[in-house]
Amino acid sequence: MALEGKPKFFLVKVTGGQEESIAKIAEVRVRNSNGAIKVKSILIPPGSKGMLIVEADSYSDVLNAFEGIKYFKRILPGIVDVKEIEQLLITEKEIVLNIGDLVEIVAGPFKGMTAKVINIRSENEVVIQLQGASISPIPIVIPKDNLKKIETG
Numbered sequence: 001m002a003l004e005g006k007p008k009f010f011l012v013k014v015t016g017g018q019e020e021s022i023a024k025i026a027e028v029r030v031r032n033s034n035g036a037i038k039v040k041s042i043l044i045p046p047g048s049k050g051m052l053i054v055e056a057d058s059y060s061d062v063l064n065a066f067e068g069i070k071y072f073k074r075i076l077p078g079i080v081d082v083k084e085i086e087q088l089l090i091t092e093k094e095i096v097l098n099i100g101d102l103v104e105i106v107a108g109p110f111k112g113m114t115a116k117v118i119n120i121r122s123e124n125e126v127v128i129q130l131q132g133a134s135i136s137p138i139p140i141v142i143p144k145d146n147l148k149k150i151e152t153g
Contacts (some may be wrong), residue, residue: 007040007055009080010062015071016050022072023052026065037064045088053085095144097126100153107146114150115140 014022023042030039038057045051050073056062059075066072097103101117103126110130118139119127126147127139 007082008057009082009085010054010056010059011076011078011080012052012054012062012066013073013076014050014052015073018071019044019050019052022066022069025069026054029065033064037061039065043085045085048088053080053088095147095149097144097147097149098153102131102150102153103128103147104150105142105146106148108142110140110142115147116153 023044026039026042030037038061039054040057041055043053043055045053054062054065056065062075066075097117097120099117099119103115103117105111105113105115105128114131115128116131117126118129121127121141124144125141126144127141128147129137129139
């Protein structure tokens, strides 16, 4: 099963916080190799500390580009699927919540429960009231990222 003509992506593990400097050093190496190192792109995935995604013709090209760089750790075995990379790059639209909206909690101790937005505290925090007969009507402050809008109130 050859992957001729398809891009090959490799995961490179580096020291967290050093992603940008390592990518720049590797870029200089590739440019100075006059085409000997066939690395097409280096991606620093947003929110993934200590990882680089490298598009190259082969594992050895990635190794030649990164070997010997101070904070380079290793190349993870295998090739990354393009669909996984697309998921990293496609950003979700920001959720607009209003008072009265019905939401589902998608993270935290109340995960899976529904609630009603009763106040918007700040850009990132919302005050909700859990829905259900057995739950007391105590307002809860929760990050906006932990909510998914079910219906407009």
